[in-house]
Amino acid sequence: METQAAAAGDFRLYRAGDIALQSGRTFKDMFIAYKTYGSLNADKSNVILYPTSFSAQHYDIEFMVREGGALDPSKYFIIIPNLFGNGLSSSPSNTSWPNVGTRYPNVSYFDAVHVQKKMLLELWGVERVQLVYGWSMGGMQAYHWGALFPDAVERIAVVCGTAKCSPHNRVFIEGVKHSLMADAAYQDGVFTHYPARGVRAMGRVYAGWALSQTVYRDEMWRSPAYGSLEDYLVLYWETTFARRDPSDLLAQMWTWQKGDISDNTTYGGNLSQALSSIRAKTLLMPGAQDLYFRVEDNRREMEHLKNAALKPIPSVWGHRAGNPAGLTEERDFIEENVKELLLA
Missing domain, CATH: 3.40.50.1820 (Alpha/Beta hydrolase fold, catalytic domain)
Incomplete structure (x- = not known):
């Protein structure tokens, strides 16, 4: 249907x-x-x-x-x-x-x-x-x-x-997952309210893995939108995952790890x-x-x-x-x- x-x-x-x-x-x-x-x-x-x-x-x-x-x-x-x-x-x-x-x-x-x-x-x-x-x-x-x-x-x-x-990929996801779950909003396996701190932490952890060391060393992330590394982390990486429901993110991480x-x-x-x-x-x-x-x-x-x-x-x-x-x-x-x- x-x-x-x-x-x-x-x-x-x-x-x-x-x-x-x-x-x-x-x-x-x-x-x-x-x-x-x-x-x-x-x-x-x-x-x-x-x-x-x-x-x-x-x-x-x-x-x-x-x-x-x-x-x-x-x-x-x-x-x-x-x-x-x-x-x-x-x-x-x-x-x-x-x-x-x-x-x-x-x-x-x-x-x-x-x-x-x-x-x-x-x-x-x-x-x-x-x-x-x-x-x-x-x-x-x-x-x-x-x-x-x-x-x-x-x-x-x-x-x-x-x-x-x-195994190494699973460990990477563990770090991302637990940065989100460490928020006080996560209680007994569910989010009681929006985990703003956890989402921000997740974005920053992810940023260190998604791009190579070269990109950061040579500041290839720079653009008119990002005048500093802090700008980039906040405006790109924190925002990327803030668009999604945190329970949805955890569900997809479960799928990924079990792949x-x-x-x-x-x-x-x-x-x-x-x-x-x-x-x-x-x-x-x-x-x-x-x-x-x-x-x-x-x-x-x-x-x-x-x-x-x-x-x-x-x-x-x-x-x-x-x-x-x-x-x-x-x-x-x-x-x-x-x-x-x-x-x-």
Whole structure:
């Protein structure tokens, strides 16, 4: 079932109904907020799925959709499904009692991609996807598509993402998560009021990980908007996460930390088997100086992939290199390689 989102007007809601989650919980009345670009062709062979990243909504990533670019709406039917927990799709902030607070049924990537697949079939009759493209948590979803639906996806482009959240990555998220939870507003697993101090602390912790040391050493963050490092931390990083409900942020961090394409009954935790089962043409594009999705993680995954290319993004912008808003060279590099993948 599909409904129009009255408030925003530029996206629609797919009502998936009651979904049995991987955890054994049932998510009542689950829904995906999505936006489409371009037109579906007659044989339904031009679909690109572009899932969102941590805390992002489709507004934040749709700049990559443009004529002449890799995600060209004049050629492809591009669908951005908002990931659960981002405040538009089913999230703690829009889920009703009794599934609130500590009773919220956390959603895995496994759950997310299965509902996405259900949506494609029910709304458009699409059984096979030309490409799943994603950055960060979006890239992890692309990896899950490749492993869980090997016959349903032609290509995956994983930008600054991995098949499994690494131990070091989990530790990074622990620091971010606990800076938010340390606020006095967080009591017994729920926020009793808005955690302003925790959100500010979270933004500052995140700032040290999302960009490389080079960016800070050479003051590459400077712009007319940011006259000092303090300006940058306050006006960019604190503001970035202040846009979102804190419970939503924690829910997506749960999804992120649990990310593992082999954590299911199909693969039983055997990551190498899950990787070797991917038949999609695979493009791995880690950031050369990403501090938490490391090039080495992708290099080790490559040992088990059958049809893959590893092309690190030559950039000092760390994790941000994979989301190249305002980064011309990084965007050109990503789009050139994705275009090549689409022709393969």
